[in-house]
Amino acid sequence: MDNMIFPELKKIPEDQVRIYKDDRNRLCMRRLDTGEEYRRIQLSLVFPLTARRSFVRVCDSEENEIGLIGSIDALDEESKRTVEKELERVYFIPKIVKVKSIEEKFGSRTWNVETERGPRVFDVQGRESLRFIAPSHLLVKDIDGNRYEIPSVTNLDPSSRRVLETAI
Amino acid sequence: MSPGGDETHSWNSWATKGLILNLPVELRTQLERVVDFGKLRVCIPSDLSLDGTYGQSWLLVTDTHLYVADAKKGTKNPVYTVPLADIEGLKLRHFYGNALVEVSTTTKTFDIIRFTNTRSEDFLRAVKVISELIKSVRPDADLGDTDRADAEKRPRVNRCPKCGKVLPPEMRICPECIDKRETFVRLIQYVKPYPKLWVLTLLLSLAATVTSLLPAYLQRPFIDNALADRDWGLIKLMVVLLVLAHGLNALFNGLRGYYLGMLGQKVLFDIRREVYNHLQTLSASFYDKRQTGAIMSRVIGDVNQLSHFVSAGLQDVIIQLLTAIVIAVILLQQDWALGLMALSPLPIIAVATVAANKSLRKIWHVVARRGSELNAILGDTLPGIKVVKAFGREEDEVDRFVAKQSELYQSTMSAVMLSNKVYPAIGFTMALGAALIWLVGGYRALQGSITVGTFVLFNGYVWRLFQPMQMISQLSGQLQQVATSAERIFEILDTQPEIVDDAHPVQVQQIRGDIKFEHVYFSYEPDEPILKDICLDIKAGEMIGLVGASGSGKTTLINLLCRFYDPTSGDIKIDGVPIQKLQIKSYRDQIAVVLQEPFLFHATIAENIAYGKPDATREEIIWAAKMANAHDFIVQFPEAYDTKLGERGTGLSGGQKQRISIARAILRNPRILILDEATSAVDTETERLIQEAIDRLIKGRTTIAIAHRLSTLKNADRIVVMEDGRIVEVGTHEELLARDGVFSRLVKMQSEIAKRVVV
Numbered sequence: 001m002d003n004m005i006f007p008e009l010k011k012i013p014e015d016q017v018r019i020y021k022d023d024r025n026r027l028c029m030r031r032l033d034t035g036e037e038y039r040r041i042q043l044s045l046v047f048p049l050t051a052r053r054s055f056v057r058v059c060d061s062e063e064n065e066i067g068l069i070g071s072i073d074a075l076d077e078e079s080k081r082t083v084e085k086e087l088e089r090v091y092f093i094p095k096i097v098k099v100k101s102i103e104e105k106f107g108s109r110t111w112n113v114e115t116e117r118g119p120r121v122f123d124v125q126g127r128e129s130l131r132f133i134a135p136s137h138l139l140v141k142d143i144d145g146n147r148y149e150i151p152s153v154t155n156l157d158p159s160s161r162r163v164l165e166t167a168i
Numbered sequence: 169m170s171p172g173g174d175e176t177h178s179w180n181s182w183a184t185k186g187l188i189l190n191l192p193v194e195l196r197t198q199l200e201r202v203v204d205f206g207k208l209r210v211c212i213p214s215d216l217s218l219d220g221t222y223g224q225s226w227l228l229v230t231d232t233h234l235y236v237a238d239a240k241k242g243t244k245n246p247v248y249t250v251p252l253a254d255i256e257g258l259k260l261r262h263f264y265g266n267a268l269v270e271v272s273t274t275t276k277t278f279d280i281i282r283f284t285n286t287r288s289e290d291f292l293r294a295v296k297v298i299s300e301l302i303k304s305v306r307p308d309a310d311l312g313d314t315d316r317a318d319a320e321k322r323p324r325v326n327r328c329p330k331c332g333k334v335l336p337p338e339m340r341i342c343p344e345c346i347d348k349r350e351t352f353v354r355l356i357q358y359v360k361p362y363p364k365l366w367v368l369t370l371l372l373s374l375a376a377t378v379t380s381l382l383p384a385y386l387q388r389p390f391i392d393n394a395l396a397d398r399d400w401g402l403i404k405l406m407v408v409l410l411v412l413a414h415g416l417n418a419l420f421n422g423l424r425g426y427y428l429g430m431l432g433q434k435v436l437f438d439i440r441r442e443v444y445n446h447l448q449t450l451s452a453s454f455y456d457k458r459q460t461g462a463i464m465s466r467v468i469g470d471v472n473q474l475s476h477f478v479s480a481g482l483q484d485v486i487i488q489l490l491t492a493i494v495i496a497v498i499l500l501q502q503d504w505a506l507g508l509m510a511l512s513p514l515p516i517i518a519v520a521t522v523a524a525n526k527s528l529r530k531i532w533h534v535v536a537r538r539g540s541e542l543n544a545i546l547g548d549t550l551p552g553i554k555v556v557k558a559f560g561r562e563e564d565e566v567d568r569f570v571a572k573q574s575e576l577y578q579s580t581m582s583a584v585m586l587s588n589k590v591y592p593a594i595g596f597t598m599a600l601g602a603a604l605i606w607l608v609g610g611y612r613a614l615q616g617s618i619t620v621g622t623f624v625l626f627n628g629y630v631w632r633l634f635q636p637m638q639m640i641s642q643l644s645g646q647l648q649q650v651a652t653s654a655e656r657i658f659e660i661l662d663t664q665p666e667i668v669d670d671a672h673p674v675q676v677q678q679i680r681g682d683i684k685f686e687h688v689y690f691s692y693e694p695d696e697p698i699l700k701d702i703c704l705d706i707k708a709g710e711m712i713g714l715v716g717a718s719g720s721g722k723t724t725l726i727n728l729l730c731r732f733y734d735p736t737s738g739d740i741k742i743d744g745v746p747i748q749k750l751q752i753k754s755y756r757d758q759i760a761v762v763l764q765e766p767f768l769f770h771a772t773i774a775e776n777i778a779y780g781k782p783d784a785t786r787e788e789i790i791w792a793a794k795m796a797n798a799h800d801f802i803v804q805f806p807e808a809y810d811t812k813l814g815e816r817g818t819g820l821s822g823g824q825k826q827r828i829s830i831a832r833a834i835l836r837n838p839r840i841l842i843l844d845e846a847t848s849a850v851d852t853e854t855e856r857l858i859q860e861a862i863d864r865l866i867k868g869r870t871t872i873a874i875a876h877r878l879s880t881l882k883n884a885d886r887i888v889v890m891e892d893g894r895i896v897e898v899g900t901h902e903e904l905l906a907r908d909g910v911f912s913r914l915v916k917m918q919s920e921i922a923k924r925v926v927v
Binding site for chain 2: 006007008009044045046047048049050051054055057065068070128131133
């Protein structure tokens with residue numbers, strides 16, 4: 001018990017790190033304090049739904065955790081933009097801006113919606129596919145595992161709300 | 169009541185309460201010569217004679233003597249006397265289905281009275297009283313008391329305290345004796361917070377009632393005045409009035425329905441919250457005795473019934489009654505003789521309704537109970553569906569369900585049958601009343617003593633008069649269900665938690681973690697002590713391994729330490745303070761439990777980890793997960809810490825669940841940690857990860873770990889071996905191995921099994 005290892009959080013200080021794309025368009029990270037340099041890093045969120053601007057997990061190309069970046073907003077501008085862009089690639093959750101219709105047949109529901117990325121029709125099955133990650137923040141999972149979100153159900157237009165009401 | 173017991177005597181009167189019953193007159197006269205009734209302490213009947221035939225013998229005890237009297241007629245020498253001073257020993261002996269009181273004197277030991285279990289409780293108390301009496305005349309007597317378990321009350325059927333009938337299972341109220349009025353008064357309390365809404369809906373109901381009665385009232389002037397006088401203007405006016413009445417009626421009905429619905433929902437909300445709130449305060453023992461499904465059906469189904477009654481049902485009754493009264497007044501005022509005739513079926517209907525409802529009430533109780541039994545089966549088997557499938561028992565489960573369902577069908581059908589016998593008969597009686605109005609009213613209209621308009625008005629109102637009656641009689645059927653539901657709800661609300669805070673509880677901020685068991689006894693059922701004379705002194709920060717066969721009392725010991733139950737006797741002290749003195753919430757805040765079957769909630773991983781510390785920051789959650797070797801697998805899920813777990817944590821492997829629950833415990837940072845076989849049933853690598861996590865977790869805390877796999881206890885400071893509710897060995901791993909006792913035997917057994925497995 002004496003040689004017990006206590007794991008650390010391995011937080012990466014935001015002001016001591018730069019994240020950038022190198023000339024071969026690989027995502028890289030450099031520690032200013034230690035001078036360490038990582039190429040082909042991978043970014044993911046530890047709380048991808050409830051905290052999208054904090055706790056970015058940085059891994060090397062082998063999926064080994066290098067550390068956690070506490071807050072995206074504390075990074076310098078360039079790193080921030082790079083991280084945002086990368087995360088946008090990793091997490092694709094289009095926002096639904098209008099719910100046109102939801103029709104039920106054979107136990108699944110067909111949603112016809114307008115998203116910020118354009119119109120979309122998808123099928124949803126089961127109650128578990130709808131999930132409120134905050135009181136008015138709805139996350140929808142379709143049959144194929146794609147995600148959509150409605151950041152604020154209460155701020156939808158009245159007709160969308162009426163349509164949505166039958167489904168939730 | 170008492171045949172001569174003087175209450176002024178120094179003897180505690182409560183001790184003998186109910187132990188002095190009235191002797192049959194004949195026996196009493198016989199005994200008066202022998203027994204000094206002025207000093208009577210005990211006088212109770214048995215229900216068996218010594219030879220084992222049913223009959224009455226009486227046990228009488230005065231300050232100096234013990235008497236047994238046979239009430240059977242023609243017994244020659246009915247009284248058997250023993251001076252208390254001669255008694256050396258007295259014992260109540262429980263057997264199967266009956267029991268005896270055994271007395272020893274200097275010369276012999278013999279049975280003095282025999283009785284069945286029905287009477288054993290009285291005799292138990294009597295024996296205690298007698299023992300006290302004997303002690304006062306003969307201090308050296310060996311009153312080898314009945315054993316500890318017997319001294320408590322035996323488990324028994326629940327009987328109604330009022331009528332003595334055996335109560336239906338799961339119920340503590342007697343369907344025969346419930347005071348319905350009291351139930352309803354209590355129900356009405358739930359409307360109280362909404363006086364405005366209640367008055368508003370009542371006024372709207374009144375307005376709706378009045379407007380609905382108007383059209384029929386307009387018929388008379390229409391026929392007698394407008395038609396008879398050929399007054400076209402009046403006809404037009406009447407038409408306007410008629411349309412207006414119907415229009416207003418529609419409006420009032422609509423508004424009433426809306427506000428009534430609102431009231432109903434609010435009441436539903438309140439009751440359900442109260443019930444759920446109360447369920448959370450109840451002690452673990454409440455849940456031991458009940459099936460989850462049965463409780464669930466109360467919270468959902470029964471509460472629904474209630475709220476409907478409190479809002480709509482109650483108003484319906486009032487409105488229908490009002491309607492009936494208003495119509496009765498109108499009819500009597502129009503023509504009292506004809507009015508009385510129209511009202512004549514009322515008493516018959518009232519009597520029939522009351523009679524029918526009495527029977528229906530009992531049936532509805534049965535229906536409700538079987539309904540929740542059905543629910544209980546679902547609540548039981550659906551979570552265990554994998555077990556059902558693995559053992560190929562699907563068909564048996566269906567059979568079980570169908571059997572229960574057909575019971576439900578039977579009892580519902582008998583209710584259906586009864587109500588369909590009674591209510592149509594009542595309807596027919598009403599129709600006879602209407603026919604009578606035609607007969608007499610028609611005759612009098614011919615005679616000319618009433619106008620055609622009056623006849624038509626009567627005809628219209630008679631049916632409207634019966635309508636409320638019919639509705640009330642149907643409603644009272646519903647009321648039975650409501651009363652039943654109400655009682656089932658109130659039963660939960662009236663159940664007091666067994667474990668409650670001390671009157672002046674000690675609030676603890678941070679305990680050290682010293683635990684001391686002092687002669688702790690415990691039993692769930694009065695007859696079966698689970699823990700016997702547990703004495704154990706655990707130092708703060710010590711790690712104790714708890715070992716023993718299943719059923720040896722390990723889990724019960726833990727339950728007591730968590731204060732899910734209180735010891736039957738003896739003390740548990742935390743830092744020297746009796747556990748009952750500590751404020752429960754603040755004490756439990758110091759404890760964390762990692763169970764063999766970790767219970768995860770239907771929530772995200774982060775929420776599950778933070779369950780014991782809801783205000784934990786995200787950083788703390790990640791840290792705890794890392795400490796528990798859980799972080800690495802959590803971040804592999806696409807939604808990482810935001811991953812929502814299925815019911816009971818489905819979607820995770822056993823080892824993963826285990827580590828989440830360890831993270832939960834780490835985050836809680838308890839002073840006392842309880843591990844229940846945390847490493848069982850996982851592969852070697854996972855076991856290493858878990859063991860590492862556990863080692864981090866237990867550092868610096870008082871830990872009690874239950875383990876079957878003895879190898880996992882090498883790190884324990886001391887190992888406590890339990891057998892049959894007692895602690896049989898305490899010591900370090902090496903000490904116990906050297907002792908060659910229970911522990912070393914267990915270790916040898918396990919290593920042999922392990923060898924065989926390896927080969």
